[in-house]
Amino acid sequence: MTVPTLPATELAGDASRPLLIVGPSLGTTCATLWASTARLLGDVFHVVGWDLPGHGGAPVGGAFTMAELARGVLELADRVGVARGDAGTFAYAGDSVGGAVGLQLLLDDPDRVDAAVLLCTGARIGDEAMWRDRAALVRTSGTPSMVAGSAERWFAPGFLDREPATGSALLHALSDTDDEGYAQVCDALATFDVRGRLGEIATPVLTIAGAHDGPTPPESLAAIAHGVQHGRSVVLGEAAHLAPAEAPETVAALLRGHLQPVPTPIRRVAEPSADADRAATRQIADGADGDAYARGMAVRRAVLGDAHVDRATERADDLTAPFQELITRYAWGEVWGRDGLDRPTRSMLTLALLAALGHEAELAMHVRAALRNGLTREQVAEVLIHTGVYAGVPVSNSALGVMQRVFAEIDAADGAL
Template sequence: MTVPALTGGRLAGRPDQPLLVVGPSLGTTSRALWSAAAGLLGDTFDVVGWDLPGHGGTPVQAPFTVGELAAGVLAHVERIAAARGDATARFAYAGVSLGGAVGLRLLLDAPGRVGRAALLCTGATIGTPPAWRERAAVVRASGCAALAGGAAERWFAPGFADRRPGVAAELVRGLADVDREGYAQACDALAGFDVRDRLAGVAAPVLAIAGARDAVTPPASLKRLAAGVRDGRLAVLDGVAHLAPAEAPRRVADLLLTHLSGPAVSSPAD
């Protein structure tokens, strides 16, 4: 197994608070995507992010699967948790799109570690393998700047970029700066990701959050996810598309505070 060495850091909160790990969407960093919502969660949680290879400070390494990426996230969390005094402590998790796919693999592969999870704008499979391989080829040939022109339409509900131009511009600008090979490797990982037949193995409570205007992972994708796990609930955000924590940080934070503050369930690994 190839375990990527990931980077990231604290977005809000203090080390003496319960640990909440947040994951990014493809083409974003955890700080750019989660900073506003994290600021609203910091009174309750120690909010820590991680970044994909080629994004933020994480270097590009060997190709990886979503499962290997999840193992890399767990190793990243263990380094942070060790500094807090308990490398094997449970944590809460929230991830967007590819970050949500990683959350599903964490729930399946490390059930004793994730007490509760919120999975946003994601699915048990995302898109189609040919579409991801085609996008990987485009990015390898032309760089991520080739995707920036259509990013706002894919990521945000109509009108958001006009209301919050600074937020939208920062995220789109960040996409153009992503390393082409790191992005392409993530596309290849998504092409091979499909855990639809394993959802019943997820025992931890899961909140699936959909954007009503999300064309990338529409509400039906999150509805299937919530129905497939043992303890799932669906929330749909009106007027929101694919990057929910950036588009609706207050609504996302309120949902996470309610869901993630509940009791965790015991897993067979306990």
């Protein structure tokens, strides 16, 4: 058994920013899986990825365990730290086997990882017989034999039609993966099982599941979040097994919210003084509400988009800033951030209520949000038609008009590109 030497790939940001190390799924490279999400994080993190043995040109050595693979990531972190001029802690995010490595890191060397996001993974993935069989198949028939099955397992319905270039790059990376390197990872996964040790993990953990993920379904991620000491889980309605590539904007927003230091929301209070020049802005800490605010901001950005949230916060003044904090913390953090309903369902409920109450400006905003949350245009229309049966025909008539205007604006903007 050996500790693999894992090459580091610079994905975004620079050494002046906090270090975020991201890990790949079996059969992918960190660049093909994480590039889009990393670009969205480069303003706040120095994002560095690692590749599995035999993946993306990484060398293939002897057999290894998951614990030794995690040790390889720590050695990579040390090398990156030397290049950065620091050898401190880092944030970590990993998908599938990359997430399993994250769990191993949190168990073996928790003081090195500040916070972790584990995506589309499990404390136990599959079973030993499955992984041994797959390793044998790949050693006999090569990684190209895995492409057809992976195309079905990896992506949510319709993704390959919407994003053919991204899907093609990921599948080509799989086909190009070294057969022995792929098989060695299968052998390491065959004996990986830390389900009984989750309670040892005290590092804050966010798990992200894909609603369409068969290999590691949402229940697998929820079990991790419930098993660790400080965890929570989010389900993405628009993703399957490769969430960083399928939903980069949503994943980036969630990573920002979980991995950055919890921001102290600013409540602007004019100091009592007759002299306007002495009026000041001071920060009032929210204490336990800080986590809800950070979670709410991540969810709000994921649902409404960065541009909308940035406009809303930039327009805030001394009188309206407290309201922006309120809706971020409670509406988005405490309600939209709950696990009981997925986001497409919350979008449908919101559309129906806003239509019934006649809040057309908010309805237009949430028609756009519903599309971001994975609803089709036909599903949006169905919700608004259904609402008319219970809230009145004029309600549907007005709401469908708002919907048509939003779709026309979207189409016009797309045509201008």
